[in-house]
Amino acid sequence: MTTTAAATEAPAVSAPAAPRGDPALIGVPTFIVGATALGLVLTGYVPAAAVGASIAIILPATGVGQLVAAVWAAALGESAVAAVFGVFAGFWLSYAALVLGLLHGWFGISADAAIATQGLFLIAWLVTIGLLTLTTLRLPVAFTLLFALVDLALALVLYGTVGGSTVATTAGGYAVFAFTAVGVYLFAGAVSAATGGKPLPLGKPILS
Known part of the structure; x- marks a missing residue:
């Protein structure tokens, strides 16, 4: 048997399947639950002295969930999502x-x-997420809206904190609810696509 024939008859070795999935299915709902808890704190659902009430959700659910989604996205090679x-x-x-x-x-x-x-x-996070917002201008407008509302919430809470304005802080809480609603919409679209349906429209990018 020649070398060529042996190579031809050798069984093919299949490459391992690449990881698949959508990290948003973990990242977005864990973001929603933490944002909802934060919005309730800022709008006075719990007393001002109970500012730590949301940490039981934000630390083990939202923080860890975002980290898991980031690692998953990186494993898929989706650097921007990560x-x-x-x-x-x-x-x-x-x-x-x-x-x-x-x-x-x-x-x-x-x-x-x-x-x-x-x-x-x-201030540090307003600068960072403001920069992140600018990087979304080539993405569907729903993502830019989400980050712009996060910027608004941070700015209002900053003014309320430094200026001692409970009105601004409460307004910041309602801005949190607004970007949470956008997150719910994004999650609904991701679930629809993952279950065989059509993704929800996300709008045209501001910059083409």
């Missing part, structure tokens, strides 16, 4: 760390510096 979920994993986990740290005095921050510390947190 970046979005990775950024929001950082936001939610750092929010939980901020609240728990201030409540328990973990970071040696005095009571006099608490407001400035919260302002630092909000």
Whole structure:
């Protein structure tokens, strides 16, 4: 038997199947539940002193869920999706760390510096997510709307925190509910596509 014949008769070795799926099916609902909890805190559903009420959801569900979605997207080679979920994993986990740290005095921050510390947190994330918003201008407009509403919520809460305005903080909570509604729409479209249906229309990009 010649070498060529042996090679021809050798069984073919199939390559392992590439991972498939949609990380949004984990990332978006865990984002929704954390945002809903945060919106309820900001709009006064719980007393102002109970600011940590949302952490039981945000830390183990939203923060971890965003991280899982980011890793999944990276495994699929979807770098932009991984970046979005990775950024929001950082936001939610750092929010939980901020609240728990201030409540328990973990970071040696005095009571006099608490407001400035919260302002630092909000400014840093407003800059970061504002930049992220600009990168979505070539994506369907639903994504740009989502991030723009996140920016609005951060700006209102920043003003409410630093300026001592409960009206602005409450308005920020309603902005949170607004971007949560956009998240619900995105999740509905992702589930529809994943179950064999048609995805929901997301609108044309602002920049083509």
